[in-house]
Amino acid sequence: MSKRNSIYSDNISVRYRGLDARLLQLGNGEAAIQFTRDGPQTIILTHDDLKSEMQYGHLLFPSEKVKTPGSVKLTPSAILEKHRIDTYVRINREMVGPNSAKGVxxxxxxxxxxxxxxEILNDKNPISPSTLAELCKNENEQTLGAAYKIITKPVRARKPTLPECVTLCVLSVIDEEILLKLPKNLSITHILNVVKEKIKKLNQPELKAPSRTWLSKFLKKLVWELHPKSGLKATEFKKLLRNAHRKFKTDYPLRRVESDGVFLQVGIVDDDGNYLGAVTVIFIIDVHTRGILGYSARVGKGEDSSSVIHAIRHALCEKKEGxxxxxxxxxxxxxxxxxxxVADGGSAFISVPTISYLTMTCGTVVETVPVAAGWLKPFIERFNLTLRLNFASQLPGYVGPMDDQKQLEYSLKENAVLTFPEFKHYLECWIVDEYHHTPHSGLGGKTPYEAWEFEIENEWEPERPYHEENVELPYGEQRVAKVSGDAFHLGVTINSLRYNxxxxxxxxxxxHLQGLGHPPRVNCEFSKNDVSKISVLDPRTDEYFIVSSVDSDIREGTTYEELKIKQKIKKSLMSRDKPMVLANDKNLANKKSELAAKNEGKKRRRQRDAIPEDLADAINKQSESNSYTPPKSFSSQSLSDLSSPLDDIDEDDDGIFESD
Structure with a gap:
């Protein structure tokens, strides 16, 4: 069990619709939101309203230790665009006034x-009123405010100019020659020659080295924040390259970590051979040792908050044997x-649940870089390429990048043979047994394991997370669920899966809630990466506790994608036409007709020991009454057996696991 801020807490800091405030309990199921800055006047909301606001990400409980989620890294052009957007939003808010609820x-x-x-900006192409409304909405609801649209602006997909293995060679040379060393004399020619040598060692004659122009542009991207103006002299540019390692330099492990998701074209099937999809994996790498702190995997394309939080949890916790x-x-x-x-501006990495979880567990500083700007997190990018070349290529069913798939005579689905547990087994074995024990050029020839052990031997120790009991709780998605059953003995139902x-x-x-006149609804938190259990808030103690699924088919670690397949198969089996043997028997139908004609007009005699005809109606009426209390001799297990399977259906459950 663990204690955590919630809507029932009193006099705590919150962030409501993008504004700092205090949450004050008023009693009778109501609370006040008192804004701490030049915000609107104090507003009063019921606990049900607060639950709804928290469910949609409008109410956030930041840690008292860390007030802001972190910084946003923007390119010079994006900085100018952010200033333009902020000006429009600021002036609109000044005209709207502080009493506007939405600020639009x-x-x-x-x-x-x-x-x-x-007029102030001398903008010849001003934005439209609808765009301004959207920007004001983002300022209120997104953790990154107006920067949200800038860093997540979709980039048109373009065919890579270089193969992945060539890009990997370039990243490794930058790692060795610039980030690891502090060269006094550095030239692009030298770097290009080292890249060519690495490409030759691949023994693939068709691979060509990048041009000098391409390499020069790539290196300039690496140090973009150090030269906001173009037209630098060659000597100035070389000086910037020599100092570029400073922003990535770490003096000890866990000083800086980078995270990213990688979509692997590996088909996954369940135990019965049903196709589930390809795999997306979230990795967190320690820059100082290049070791993998944690990961999470899910079936399907795209990242979600549950997967990112699952990876963070894995990175924070000690990984015990077994x-x-x-x-x-x-x-x-x-x-x-x-x-x-450090992560990019993908919605899963900057979502309210993710930032809230980071703040709650360890208060780390979050640095967000623009989408498709991999050079601002080069270490995780290099690892992702290594993963594709050295791990994914060895797996059965891996079909490679999309361009390679077009040349194949079989599809990803047709070639899928691995189950999800098998994929995780091979991935963990590769990380633990191969990657962590392979000499790394960026570590001066040490392996990640040796680099970590070296720091441990020099009396450095990893720090444990704040409120460590919170880390293991299922987290990532939120839902207010109803406790079902006449005697509240059936638990809660989330996505047609019951928990008790x-x-x-x-x-x-x-x-307890019914005694206070409140509906029997509880706040639940859960993860798509493991639907076998959820966290439930106890409003009496303000503590979360874990509740498991009562479905014996749902094992620990079952993902949401696996659950959907199980439910789809079950629904398909239940919808099959059943044989109507007796109903189609003409002889039996004739005998029933003859018996009905013989007894026409006669009343049925009552036997002395027979069950009264109105007993079933009496039982149904009694079960429908809210005041019904079962006999004390009945156990909750026997009640569960007597209850109708339809009683536990939550009519408000309209799809819990919504995509980010």
């Missing part, structure tokens, strides 16, 4: 704000609280 204003107000801002796969009996020592977490606890704590909470 009407159409005429927005038109006046646009005209004034365009919790991961290894062939050579190696350990996985990499873990602990990291100081700086053997101790009857859910039942006690529902009775």
């Amino acid at each position: 204003g009407g159409l005429q107000t927005r038109r006046k704000a646009i005209a004034k801002a365009a 919790t991961f796969s290894t062939i050579n009996g190696n350990t996985w020592p990499f873990h602990g609280v990291f100081s700086q977490w 606890d053997e101790d009857g704590r859910l039942q006690d909470i529902a009775r």
Whole structure:
């Protein structure tokens, strides 16, 4: 069990719709939101309203230790665009006033704000009123405010100019020649020659080295924040390259970690051979040792908050023997609280649940870089390429990049043979037994394992997370669910999957809420990466506790994608036409007709020991009454057996696991 801020807490800091505030309990199921800055006047909301606001990400509970989620890294052009957007939003808010709930204003107000801002900025192409409304909404609801649209702006996919293995060679040379060393004399010619030597060692004559122009542009991207103006002299550019390593330099492990997702074209099937899809894996790498702190995998394309949070949890926690796969009996020592977490602006990495989880567990500083700007997190990018070349290419069913698939005579689905547990087994064995024990050029020839052990031997120790009991709780998705059953003995249902606890704590909470005149609904948190259990908030103690699924087919670690396949198969089996043997028997139908004609007009005699005809109606009426209390001699298990399977259906459950 663990204690955590919630809607029932009193006098705590919150962030409501993008504004700092205090949450104050008023009693009678109501609370006040008191804004701490020049915000609107204090507003009063019910606990049900607060639950809804929290469910949609409008109410956030930041840690008292860390007030802001972190910084955003933007290119010079993006910085100018952010200034332009902020000016429009600021002037519109000034015209709308502090009493506006949404801070958007009407159409005429927005038109006046646009005209004034365009005059100040000398903007010849001002934004439209609808665009301004959207920007104001982002400022209120997104953790990164107006920068949200800038860093997540979709980039048109272009065919890579270089193969992945060539890009890997370039990244490794940058790692060795610039980031690892502090060269006094550095030239692009030298770097290009080293890249050519690495490409030759691949023994693939068709591979060509990048041009000098391409390499020069790539290196300039690496140090973009150090030269916001173009037209640098050659000597100035070389000086910047020599100092580029400073922003990536670390003095100890966990000082800086980088995270990213990689989509692997490996087909996955379930135990019965049903196709599930390809795999997306989230990795977190320690820059100082290049060790993998944690990962999470899911079937399907794209990242979600649950997967990112699952990877963070894996990175923070100590990996005990027996919790991961290894062939050579190696350990996985990499873990602990990291100081700086670097990821791109993907929605899963900057979502409210992700930022809230980072703040809650370790208070780390979050640095967000623009999407498709891999040179700002080069270490995880290099690892992703290594993963594709050295691991994925060895797996059965891997079909390679999309361009390679077009030349194949079979599809990803047709070639899928691995189950999800098998994929995780091979991935963990490769990380623990091969990658962590392979000499790394960026570490001066040391392996990641040796680099970590060197720091441990020099009396460095990883820091444990704040409120460590919170780390293991299922987290990532939120839902307010109803406790079902006449006696609240059926637990809660999320996405047609029932959860209940053997101790009857859910039942006690529902009775407590009913006694206060509140509906029997509880706040639940869960993860798509493991639907076997959820976290439930106890409003009496402000503590979260774990509740498991009652479905025996749902094993620990079952993902949401696997659950959907199981439910689809079950629905298909249940919808099959059943044989109507007796109903189609003409002889039996004739006998029933003859018997009905013989007894026409006669009343049925009552036997002395027969069950009264109205007993079933009496039982149904009694079960429908809210005041019905089962006999004390009945156990909760027997009640569950007597209850109709339809009683536990939550009509408000309209799809819990929504994509990010």
